[in-house]
Each structure stands twice: as structure tokens, then as C-alpha cells.
Amino acid sequence: MNPLIGRKIKQLREANEYTQEEISRLLGIDRSKLSQVENGKLGVSNEELYRISRFFGQPLDYFFEEEIKPNENLLFFKAKGDLNEDDFAHVKECQEIAINFTELEELVFEEEPRPSFRTYSPPPEIHYALIAKAVAKKERSILNLSPRDQVSLRTILNKQGILVLEVPFESETLDGFFFIRDKQPIVIANTHEKNPFSRNFVIAHELAHVLLDSSDYSRFCHSIFEESQEILEKRANSFANEFLLPEEGLDIYFADPGYKKGKGEIQKFDLYRLIDHFQLSREIIVNRLFHTGWISEEQRGSFLGILGIAKDMERLGLKNEYTRYYVEKKNEQRSSMYTIFDMLPDRYKDLTRLAYMRSKITFNKLCEYLFLPKDEVSSLFGIEKREPSMEEVLGVS
Secondary structure, eight states: OOHHHHHHHHHHHHHTTOOHHHHHHHHTOOHHHHHHHHTTSSOOOHHHHHHHHHHHTOOGGGGTOTTOOOOOEEEEEEESSOOOHHHHHHHHHHHHHHHHHHHHHHHHHTTSOOOOOOOOOOOTTSOHHHHHHHHHHHHHHHTTOOTTSOOOHHHHHHHTTOEEEEEOOSSSSEEEEEEEETTEEEEEEEOTTOOHHHHHHHHHHHHHHHHHTTTTOOOOOSOOOSHHHHHHHHHHHHHHHHHHSOHHHHHHHHHTTTOOTTSSOOOHHHHHHHHHHHTOOHHHHHHHHHHTTSSOHHHHHHHHTOSSHHHHHHHTTOOSHHHHHHHTTTTSOOOOSOHHHHHOOHHHHHHHHHHHHTTSSOHHHHHHHHTOOHHHHHHHHOOOOOOOOHHHHHTOO
């Protein structure tokens, strides 16, 4: 029994604003035992300490040495209520994937520089909407996007080293959140009853937090109560709107047919084409048109009330992820024995494969990273377990 371990566990838990009950649920450690461990009255098993270290992203040495400072690992998200058991399980899985991702990048790229993401620190006295618009415009400029261009969000974030996970949380207690582990951001979007184009907005919202808030937050936040936090959410929404669909982009888009703001000229077919071009959901497009003065309150209600919009769009040849979600019932989660593997994006899988092919990890570790049994790894990737060469064993070329 080492009281230092318990004290450090408590410090980590409190610094990240977890309750003992939440850690108990997330890590499967008895609540009463956790309390005794933190108070130095009981020891923790090696397996339990390993789970704790992985969860908080700390090396095992941290728990045994007084002078070792914790790694900086940030987690921030807004939720509408308490998380249920299934949601907590998914949060744990996301953290495990985040830890694996940073490990794989280090293994594959070694001394090569990682892609870096930008952060902004605007003056606090500037109105949040002005900040959001300025940052969104700057980001589009850096990416060489004109105001009318569609944002290929996942491709852009992939190039910046930001991993995107789309996770089927079983309740609607949260839309999205992000991790920053070892200076690597991981953005999570909830897929539960959310079409692919509405998830684009969620991902852009979380990107705003990465760009503007990642240096200020190190908390696990279940809900937003303080006014300052509410402003951050409004700022993230404003950024998502301006980044994905700039007001100037709408002006340019409607300049071709010669439409004028507030004249009631926009028809439902224009709405369909906007959805298809900018890859945003009907609700987001309609509200954007209203708030930028292109449609009236009455038109907004009319557009939001259109029935059979997905089939209408496909009849016009506008078939995309949005229409398939509704027409082909893509919102129904497919049954799978390997739900965690299904959440892994291609970048993560590619890094895992590269790490194995370069002999950076064993076959067993490959299966662990992919959250799959050995026979499934062989079947899916065409990779068989192989013995390391003599040179690899001895560490010589």
C-alpha cells in the first residue's frame, strides 16, 4: 500500500472534475475501494493502476514519484444531462482510442514532426460573434477556400492531425466533445439519430473549441451553467456557421440567379441544392438563410415543414449521404460484434497497419489496437501473424 498512489489518483480525479462514482463506473473499480485507495487505507492492483493511468493519460512512473508532474490531457464537452451507463462506456472507449492514436503516431513517425493545429487567443472584450467570424474567415483563407467552397471537413482535419471519431452514443445527452492528449486533438461526434450533414456542424463546433478554448479548459463538463461557458458554446456555433457556410458565400451563391435578400425568391429547389453543395442539414441551412436575411420567419417555417425532402432531392439527381440516411434508413445502427472497430477512422487503421508492417508492434498488439480478435484481423486485413526476424530481435540492420 502506497499512500502516494492514492493521493495522486485523487488529484487527477479532482483536477478533471470527475466524481468517485463516475470513475467507478468508467473504470469498473468498486466505489468504496476507490475511496479507501484515495485515503491511503487500501492498495490498488497493478491492473487497476494500469487502467487508471491509461484513462488519465499518465505514465505509471507518475504515481510513484512525488516530483513528476502530470501530462496535460484536456477533455471538454457539453452534455444536456447526466450520462447513462452506455454513454460512459463510449467515453471510455474514445479515451482508449485517443491514447492509442498518439502512441501509433509516435511509433510510425518517430522523429518526424507531427501535423500541428492552430490556436487563437482573442481579446476577451471582443464580442464572441466577431471573434467567431474572424477566426472562421482566417481558417478558410489558410485552407485556400473561397466563401462559396464546400468544406471537406474530415479530410482537412485529417491533414492537420486531428482525429475524428463518429460514435453511436445511445442517448442524446451530448452532441460532441473533444480530447487533447499529448497535444493531439481528437474530435468526437454523436451519430445517434443524427444525419451525416448535421454531424458536420457538430464537428465544426468542436473544432472551434480546439482552436479557441483548448488552452483554457481541463475539465470534464456535464452541462453549461455559467454565463461565460454559455458564451463559449454560442461562439462555437457561430464559428461553425461562418466556417461551413459564410454569409458572403450565400450572397455569391444567389448572385447567379439574381436573387435579392428578403424578396421571397428562394424556392425549395434552391434549398435542396444548398444542402447538397454545402453538405449541411436542412435545419442548419434554413436557419442560416433566416439569420442572414435571405428568408422570412414564415418561409423558415414552410421550409422546415417540407415532407419527403430526401426523396424529392434524389428525384432531382441530388443523391448524397444526407438523402441516403433517410431513404435507405441509414439511421438504423447496423448490428456488429465489433462496435469499437466500427468507430475507428481510416487514419487510425492505416497507422496501425503501418506500425505492424514496420515491425514497431507485435501481432498481438496489432489486434489490441484494432479491438479485434486475431482471426478477424487476419480476415479483414489479410495479415497473418509472423515471427520477427533475427535482425529485429537483436535490433540490428
